[in-house]
Amino acid sequence: MDDLLHEPGTQDLAAQVNFTVVQSAGEAEGLRTEAMTSQSQFLDGIVATTIREAEVFGPWDATRTRSWRTLSHPGQMGHAFRVLIQSK
Secondary structure, three states, X not given: OOOOOOOOOOOOOOOOOOHHHHHHXXXXXXOEEEEEEEHXXXXXXXXXXXXXXXXXXXXXXXXXXXHHHHHHOOOOOOOOOEEEEEEO
16 A cells, blocks of 8 residues: 555554664664653553543543553553654
């Protein structure tokens, strides 16, 4: 598919990434590694902000809870997927 975001949620966008190589390349270009963490830990921070700022993001409901559990559960995607954050 040429447009990966044409039908969100209907196709797998996962890819194998060597984060060590990506992290090293970024640092060689002057980037600072802020975090290298699991998807679960990364999403936990987003959820905390979302719940705390319900007036901005809307109420936290059962649908959001189910989605978050799928993305963050260690037995599903939470442990296998990683997040690398770098900044200048």
